[in-house]
Amino acid sequence: RPDAIARPDETAAARSMVDLAYGLIRVLDDDNRAVGSWNPHLDDTTLLRMLRTMALQRAFDDRLFRAQRQGKTSFYMKATGEEAVAIGATFALDREDMCFPSYRQQGILFARDYPIVQMINQIYSNRLDPLFGRQLPIMYSARAYGFFTLSGNLTTQYPQAAGWAMASASKGDSRIAATWCGEGSTSEGDFHNGLTFGAVYNAPCIFNVVNNQYAISSYSGFAGSERTTFAARAIGYGIPGLRVDGNDILAVYAATNWAANRARLNLGPTLLELFTYRAEAHSTSDDPSAYRSAQERQEWPLGDPITRLKRHCIDKGIWDIARQEAMDLEVAQEVQAAQKEAEQNGILGHGLHQPDQTMFQDVYEEMPWHLREQSEQAIRERALKWPE
Amino acid sequence: RPDAIARPDETAAARSMVDLAYGLIRVLDDDNRAVGSWNPHLDDTTLLRMLRTMALQRAFDDRLFRAQRQGKTSFYMKATGEEAVAIGATFALDREDMCFPSYRQQGILFARDYPIVQMINQIYSNRLDPLFGRQLPIMYSARAYGFFTLSGNLTTQYPQAAGWAMASASKGDSRIAATWCGEGSTSEGDFHNGLTFGAVYNAPCIFNVVNNQYAISSYSGFAGSERTTFAARAIGYGIPGLRVDGNDILAVYAATNWAANRARLNLGPTLLELFTYRAEAHSTSDDPSAYRSAQERQEWPLGDPITRLKRHCIDKGIWDIARQEAMDLEVAQEVQAAQKEAEQNGILGHGLHQPDQTMFQDVYEEMPWHLREQSEQAIRERALKWPE
Amino acid sequence: MIQALNSALDVMMARDDRVVVLGEDVGYFGGVFRVTAGLQTKFGKQRCFDTPITECGIIGAAIGMAAYGLRPVPEIQFADYIYPGLDQIISEAARIRYRSAADFICPLTIRVPFGGGIFGGQTHSQSPESLFTHVTGIKTVIPSNPHDAKGLLIAAMEDNDPVIFMEPKRCYNGPFDGYYDRPAKSWADHPDADVDEGYFRVPLGQARIVREGGDLTILAYGTMVHVAHKVIDEHGIDGELIDLRSLVPLDIATIEASVRKTGRCLIVHEATRTSGFGAELSALVQERCFYHLEAPIERVTGFDTPYPHSLEWSYFPGPIRIGEALDRLMRE
Amino acid sequence: MIQALNSALDVMMARDDRVVVLGEDVGYFGGVFRVTAGLQTKFGKQRCFDTPITECGIIGAAIGMAAYGLRPVPEIQFADYIYPGLDQIISEAARIRYRSAADFICPLTIRVPFGGGIFGGQTHSQSPESLFTHVTGIKTVIPSNPHDAKGLLIAAMEDNDPVIFMEPKRCYNGPFDGYYDRPAKSWADHPDADVDEGYFRVPLGQARIVREGGDLTILAYGTMVHVAHKVIDEHGIDGELIDLRSLVPLDIATIEASVRKTGRCLIVHEATRTSGFGAELSALVQERCFYHLEAPIERVTGFDTPYPHSLEWSYFPGPIRIGEALDRLMRE
Amino acid sequence: ADRPPAARRDRPNRQVLAAPAVRHRARQLGIDLSAVPAVGERVSHEDLDRFILSRQPAAAPVE
């Protein structure tokens, strides 16, 4: 029952709220009504914007997944079923707050209106890829959107977020940092490093653990979930730990908002566990049928976050099936149009979109002699391979 | 008040005893009487053996510290004031249990009757040093005594202990592992790695945090003690965390015994925080007067563990001042005699005690060609330097 | 090669109940590259098991298991993810025998898929072998074909010292000759893919002369053995191709004899150039065969950039780069 | 040298309020080697502060601070303890500019006391510089004297890329010439110890010819510059001694010109031999000066063993080892 | 800088370019490489062959 867990004041002592680490904060009840003390009472426009953003991400994921299967790129990662996690949080953060995501928080970019054609350019490593084809698809970087360059190495962003937040606080800046990792990734040493720095320096930082119950093939028990919750890790550092229904976007919003307020009041970091479910494969390189039953997906623990918000809006009388269908069509078309546009800049398979020199740039600010020499070699090789 | 914290049954659920992480388990009260449910009711012989072992260590530390000051070796580390931590634990462990200590648990060796002359040989890097002068003084290794080779790198022993314990359990062996690190060292990633492996695999392992309130110059706040206790870290992993008066050897014994019983019952790992105080410098390379007041030492939080046990024994009528003085003299003489004997094998400054070849042995089981070539070079150089 | 590696694990787990296999996704699922497939079913969860995602924890726990008396074979999912575990490798695994005067030993075999050419981008393509070769106390072994993969892996598991066993993942399914734009070959009728089902060893520290020749010596390992082979054939050069197989300990005798014979030496690796293992090879050959050298020893390597996603074939030291160097060397 | 380093930090902290100093014991206490003494008192706890004991956390947090816009100068207490931080260095600091196409940068200066000869045993004596030189995207800088220490440290702090700044701790208090059994010298009247109090830079990537000569070229850095200098003098050889100062980027032009002139090259470092930076230097010199070489390039290095406590002077590449190589080189 | 230039030993081969194998052969034959005329920019085995032939007294015809 959502209202079972009362929302404490943001200034309350961490010790006074350990129960929050063991329950499950919800706003939408089983009938999709917004109830309880965590209800953020969002206005209708915001609710519908949230709904549309989640739908857009779902459409994008589906389309780009197919693009990978069609051979237009090498790799893709969906976040199906987890849309509320990143989108709900981003709606609760300030636009200027800095995000240190893992690879499954593309929702931040959608919520901050990052141009989706740019995302596809990156995914295709094409001529207009802002990262010059250097990064694996979906490893975005968008400083202007408060989105830190994604790493392929798990959990390295945790201490980085703490450091960014320490810097912000030391400069009297009101901006805070937020970071995300998967439940499997909590085992890395850097999870501990992030929390230690956060706790010791009272850094204005939100540490999110997205518990989608799976790493790649291994379930959350291999990260410790059989003994306790991930939110409970917070207790060991003396900071608040909140366990949140990650498929309930209003709960995600409310918990993030609470943690952000606390951080801005200079009361330090919070750990949020977002309990959710990875509804599809780990990535396009993965086939989950080898390690879990198809039925599991049908049961979809906690339900589809889009469906839940949609029903809430319909019940509230601000939305209906027809508009939902129109919106679904609209976002699909938006993605399709962006994809078309991006394809004009090339797809991965179609030739070499970046001049070879770009490969040698940005290794350092200035190119040292050995990279200059190697770059000449690369240019010579290209001329031999593709004499024009 | 010692009896305020009741001893739970070893089989109790971790969740039921979170309070143990925030109190301070004591057996010896302010009048040095053994009270409360944690009282291990040790027999007189054991009490006096404990007392003597602590006294021996104190005498050893004092003498070897002076030996370093006299230039007989390069380095020494005392554990003054912390004798109860390792000695109390070792008395509670089985002789066959495996210890993965940090550099301040020499008490394990004293408690297991490791020949002190061997320790001094190692400290002097002399002819009979079992480690051939390869290791910094005090970095002992004693497999036959269940003492894992000491590392200069902090906290690496934590996941190792977990792995050893997993292996023991997987073979149906009843032996358990115990490991120690300082409170400052809890910040390392390996602290988290050890606890994660311990918790996930239910490893029969005791994780000890020796909170002597200082790293080198920095106080425990830089490891997080301002927000909560180190024992509370256990809560985040869903395992028991006990905070123990580390200057009360009976409390250390009782808590270790409880954790060992639990591990042997296949109920998994326990985290013990031993609250104590580093009464002297970090090492012979350190001068604490630059970062803490001399007065602090005089106040000596929790009191001298040797004095406390001594008073307890006297009050119990099994000991007296005269015998104490005789014992102090005896252990001093024992150390002195061992030192004398060790010095016959050489001290660090006196020439090269190891043939140069030993430097190349044990890098690998068999010496590869490049080390053989280098060893010939070394032998040639020695002949040039010291033509006999 | 996957099957051969799987067979090596299978054979050893059956022979020696101290052998345990652990790592991310290696248990129930059988490994993201399927190298450990079937082992958990056959030997149980105590012998082959999934781990938390912490490379440092995996190596650290494995060291503890080795200290107990087991012979752990941890897998690091990609070489690019071994860095969090380097402290346990460098400060612990590599030092335990020495610092304890053999009181404790550390017989670990750390399996590490490495190398690029699979559009894996910067963090699924790296070749960090050189780092390990600088760390004394560990061995670094790299097979290039199924036969050696099995024989070397068994030898590594039986070795009483820690071995970094690096698997060229571009050759998991077939020998890769550098022509990414031609149909992929499988191991099907490759002579080195006919692997005995039972127990056999390929000793560590022994290189293999893949092709004898008198004109020049090529030193390579892993995937680059096949690429170099193809280029020699194409250029019609009578090159002597040596597959190093072990970087440490290195089979210096075979290398020396060859370069003394040919007077020319080309070194090929996929890793970045600066301080790559090619540097050590070049230095050694120069030191030991100086007066036999007719031309400068050349290194053909990956560039000193991260492994770029879309330009990975520009990064890769393929037939053109190797061919140019070969021609240059033979001209001198 | 300690004072010079302290002055560099002091000058830069005063000039640029984005500079922050962090590390184990660097704040209240002023560092175990006293390099950061007085900075917390002068600039406050936001600018110079103690950290938890986690090298990976220190580097990781510093990267985040750099992303914010600060210019962090973390200290790793001993080079031997940098391994837990390697993942943040290799996978993050070194890659952030590249992978983000300069959207983010990482101007870190990681100060790392290194080297032995202080009876520090295996874990207070190591020289891991070669590992860093294999990691593209970072620079590796090593001063040998107070003047360079200050000028290079300032240049490193102003550089917009991550720099590993390695301080030869055996030279903290004076130039060490390899004669451990003679009275220690202080920096007192050494010509390179006369350090300007204010701001000045020694640019990264430029070697320094410490002594001109025509007979042979010696490449060295850190402590070994002084040891090599002494040996040349003792042997009366007209050697050209080059203090590299930056390993990456390397001043190849100065090296090449010198070896082309002398025809002979000796490389000296304290680090273990196999895949040490000497290998890269040897390979480069051989590739670029091949036809000028009159004798094999030699490497004089530490042995491929851990740094042993009592036999540290047998490990150390001292006057005998260097002298033998010099004589051998001149005989050829 | 104000140190007098170090004395240079007499080293005839100094500026002659040659591969180590060529140098080695010359040394074994007691030939001063700087006396060997080179066709290209460095002394080759062929140059050395020609030099050896040119140095040899015309061989007596073998009957």
Ligand SMILES: Cc1ncc(C[n+]2csc(CCOP(=O)(O)OP(=O)(O)O)c2C)c(N)n1
């Ligand atoms: C340091 C490191 N180790 C291993 C991997 C390989 N890997 C990529 S994703 C993944 C699983 C992560 O699971 P989780 O943290 O639960 O995140 P999720 O994918 O469920 O969002 C693994 C093991 C990696 N990228 N980095």
Ligand SMILES: Cc1ncc(C[n+]2csc(CCOP(=O)(O)OP(=O)(O)O)c2C)c(N)n1
């Ligand atoms: C990985 C690593 N980092 C840093 C050090 C240097 N160091 C040695 S002891 C020490 C302080 C440790 O403090 P604590 O864990 O509290 O142990 P105590 O000395 O108090 O027993 C430090 C920083 C080290 N040995 N290893």
Ligand SMILES: [Mg+2]
């Ligand atoms: Mg997950």
Ligand SMILES: [Mg+2]
């Ligand atoms: Mg301490």
Ligand SMILES: [Mg+2]
């Ligand atoms: Mg190297």
